[in-house]
Amino acid sequence: xxRIQLDKVNKVFGDVEVIPPxxxxxxxxxxxxxVGPSGCxxxxxxxxxxxxxDLTTGAIAIDGGDVTEVPPSKRGLAMVFQSYAxxxxxxxxxxxxxxxxxxxxxxATQKAKIDAAAKSLNLTDYLDRKPGQLSGGQRQRVAxxxxxxxxxxxxxxxxxxxxxxxxLRVGMRLEIMELHKKLATTMIYVxxxxxxAMTMADKIVVLQAGVIEQVGSPLELYHAPRNKFVAGxxxxxxxxxxxxxxxxxxxxxxxxxxxxxxxxxTTEGTWKGRVGVAEHLGSxxxxxxxxTGLMDMMTVRITGDIAVKHGDDIYLTPLAxxxxxxxxxxxxxx
Amino acid sequence: xxxxxxxxxxxKVAWPVLAWIVALVFxxxxxxxxxxxxxTDADAVKPEFLFxxxxxxxxxxxxxxxxxxxxxxxxxxxxxxxxTLLCLFVSVPCAYAMAFNPSRGxxxxxxxxxxxxxxxxxxxxYPMIFMAKSLGIYDTRFVVILVLTLINLPIAIWMLxxxxxxxxxxxxxxxxxxxLTTWGEVKEILxxxxxxxxxxxxxxxxxxxxxxxxxxVRLTTFNAATLSTLIEGNRAPEGLFFGRLSAVSTAAVGxxxxxxxFCQKQxxxxxxxxxxx
Ligand SMILES: Nc1ncnc2c1ncn2[C@@H]1O[C@H](COP(=O)(O)OP(=O)(O)O)[C@@H](O)[C@H]1O
Ligand SMILES: [Mg+2]
Numbered sequence: 001x002x003r004i005q006l007d008k009v010n011k012v013f014g015d016v017e018v019i020p021p022x023x024x025x026x027x028x029x030x031x032x033x034x035v036g037p038s039g040c041x042x043x044x045x046x047x048x049x050x051x052x053x054d055l056t057t058g059a060i061a062i063d064g065g066d067v068t069e070v071p072p073s074k075r076g077l078a079m080v081f082q083s084y085a086x087x088x089x090x091x092x093x094x095x096x097x098x099x100x101x102x103x104x105x106x107x108a109t110q111k112a113k114i115d116a117a118a119k120s121l122n123l124t125d126y127l128d129r130k131p132g133q134l135s136g137g138q139r140q141r142v143a144x145x146x147x148x149x150x151x152x153x154x155x156x157x158x159x160x161x162x163x164x165x166x167x168l169r170v171g172m173r174l175e176i177m178e179l180h181k182k183l184a185t186t187m188i189y190v191x192x193x194x195x196x197a198m199t200m201a202d203k204i205v206v207l208q209a210g211v212i213e214q215v216g217s218p219l220e221l222y223h224a225p226r227n228k229f230v231a232g233x234x235x236x237x238x239x240x241x242x243x244x245x246x247x248x249x250x251x252x253x254x255x256x257x258x259x260x261x262x263x264x265x266t267t268e269g270t271w272k273g274r275v276g277v278a279e280h281l282g283s284x285x286x287x288x289x290x291x292t293g294l295m296d297m298m299t300v301r302i303t304g305d306i307a308v309k310h311g312d313d314i315y316l317t318p319l320a321x322x323x324x325x326x327x328x329x330x331x332x333x334x
Numbered sequence: 335x336x337x338x339x340x341x342x343x344x345x346k347v348a349w350p351v352l353a354w355i356v357a358l359v360f361x362x363x364x365x366x367x368x369x370x371x372x373x374t375d376a377d378a379v380k381p382e383f384l385f386x387x388x389x390x391x392x393x394x395x396x397x398x399x400x401x402x403x404x405x406x407x408x409x410x411x412x413x414x415x416x417x418t419l420l421c422l423f424v425s426v427p428c429a430y431a432m433a434f435n436p437s438r439g440x441x442x443x444x445x446x447x448x449x450x451x452x453x454x455x456x457x458x459x460y461p462m463i464f465m466a467k468s469l470g471i472y473d474t475r476f477v478v479i480l481v482l483t484l485i486n487l488p489i490a491i492w493m494l495x496x497x498x499x500x501x502x503x504x505x506x507x508x509x510x511x512x513x514l515t516t517w518g519e520v521k522e523i524l525x526x527x528x529x530x531x532x533x534x535x536x537x538x539x540x541x542x543x544x545x546x547x548x549x550x551v552r553l554t555t556f557n558a559a560t561l562s563t564l565i566e567g568n569r570a571p572e573g574l575f576f577g578r579l580s581a582v583s584t585a586a587v588g589x590x591x592x593x594x595x596f597c598q599k600q601x602x603x604x605x606x607x608x609x610x611x
Contacts, residue, residue, distance in 0.1 A: 050511065051510075052507050052510065052511070071510070072507075072510045072511045073510060073511060073512065073513035073514070077511070078511065079507075079508070079511050081504045081507070081508060082504075083502060083504045085502065085504035085505050085507065085508040086505075086508075087505060087508070087509075087522075087523065088505070088527065089526045089527060098512050099511075099512040099513060102512050102513035102514060102518070103513055146508075146512075150512075
């Protein structure tokens with residue numbers, strides 16, 4: 001079981017309130033992603049759940065039991081660090097065995113679990129190596145192995161993929177998702193990368209400056225961002241946010257339209273602009289459009305390709321039903 | 335291009351030559367001490383015997399027969415080893431706490447510790463002697479061990495602190511998640527990872543203890559007197575017996591020079607505070 005409840009959790013470092021009082025509940029078996037820009041307090045929040053950081057005020061409960069004052073090892077949680085944090089002086093086998101040895105589990109059980117974990121993580125051939133002799137991806141898997149064998153109530157991941165190169169990252173992302181499907185254990189995953197959040201999460205928690213901006217499924221966040229921050233943060237390329245008279249036409253302070261919700265023409269359309277850079281991805285093309293008079297630069301995403309050159313005139317038409325409207329307070333207008 | 339080539343050629347020759355000169359200047363007194371220890375006291379002061387003389391072991395036999403060299407040596411060994419161990423016993427947990435759970439005051443405390451090394455020892459000499467006497471611990475190994483420990487604690491804590499700071503905090507935290515107690519963190523993670531640093535520190539502190547003269551000479555007379563006192567004792571009122579003095583000094587620094595020779599690498603690492611890996 002791994003139901004985690006945060007009740008007015010608050011953290012102050014010196015005189016900086018990094019996390020203003022915050023409530024959140026995480027259901028058993030959920031894959032929850034904390035996403036937000038760097039420095040917004042994701043790690044701090046995760047570390048408070050882990051017990052590595054004291055709460056200034058508030059309470060944390062796991063499966064209904066208050067763990068606010070319980071030390072990290074007694075919370076039944078396992079953490080995978082960004083730096084992997086393997087024990088450099090121990091072999092892979094000893095690293096994975098470590099939490100079991102601390103828990104006083106007998107050798108035979110330890111061995112069985114190590115072998116099973118190593119098998120599922122493709123580490124069998126590396127069990128007698130030291131972490132220094134492994135690649136980044138292998139180290140990451142050892143860190144995961146060390147977490148799995150504890151059979152925790154929940155896994156905590158702090159940006160586990162950010163030290164890996166892009167190709168490896170996609171692979172590890174899938175492995176972690178498969179692990180979640182297989183174990184069906186609660187996972188809390190911290191990242192600043194909204195693509196990771198969108199692809200992995202059952203539930204995304206968007207944070208900014210320690211405040212929860214929105215909680216919801218990836219598609220809820222995509223289709224109905226609660227405010228301008230979430231609208232701009234979720235989705236790639238970023239949503240185009242337009243202020244001023246054009247927004248006023250729609251009875252809003254700001255209107256938002258995603259690059260994929262604009263149709264493009266070289267002859268006619270609602271808004272006129274000039275083609276800047278075009279990023280060709282093969283399947284898609286991102287076109288940067290300047291001089292629309294609406295915002296600095298608008299991004300359009302089209303499927304396939306279009307015959308436009310740098311400096312050409314271009315016409316854009318938003319899909320009316322895909323337009324997001326925000327009020328002066330930045331909140332979504334339904 | 336020619337200029338560049340010449341400069342590198344010059345520095346290739348000049349630096350080693352300079353290094354050798356400096357090394358010889360440092361080495362010469364030691365050489366001279368050993369050299370003189372094989373002369374009789376009478377020969378040692380005569381210029382005509384500066385290089386040509388009849389070598390003798392008289393000074394060494396004299397030292398063990400008449401001066402009880404081994405009693406002083408035993409005291410040196412016991413006090414230096416005990417003080418080094420006691421020093422580590424206090425400084426390892428202290429440096430650990432400061433490296434991994436720093437507070438706002440940690441930097442200040444470190445500076446304050448170092449500042450105690452800047453206090454002239456003479457300023458506290460008499461209070462220390464009075465205290466030792468009134469507590470009845472004057473001229474005991476206990477007081478020597480205590481003082482050696484105290485004067486070396488700041489440097490030990492500083493050194494260990496710099497080594498411990500190199501250990502990623504994540505690893506300690508992973509240990510906490512995995513169920514380590516504080517003692518377990520020290521035993522399972524800190525000591526294995528900082529082993530080189532702890533050894534360097536221990537070695538350096540041991541050498542400092544062994545060579546310490548100011549306090550050991552003044553806080554002991556007979557029972558707890560160390561080799562420093564033995565050397566000091568050969569500065570007889572009727573003049574210096576250079577031969578004997580050299581032999582005693584050679585016998586006093588001998589063990590530490592041998593130890594230092596074998597642990598060169600550790601020592602260099604220790605003295606550069608881990609900057610050289
Ligand atoms: N131990 C600390 N002492 C003081 N400030 C801290 C400490 N840890 C984190 N902070 C501050 O708290 C904020 C949030 O940090 P963090 O949780 O690491 O952000 P994130 O993981 O989202 O990038 C940052 O502004 C950071 O400077
Ligand atoms: Mg972080």
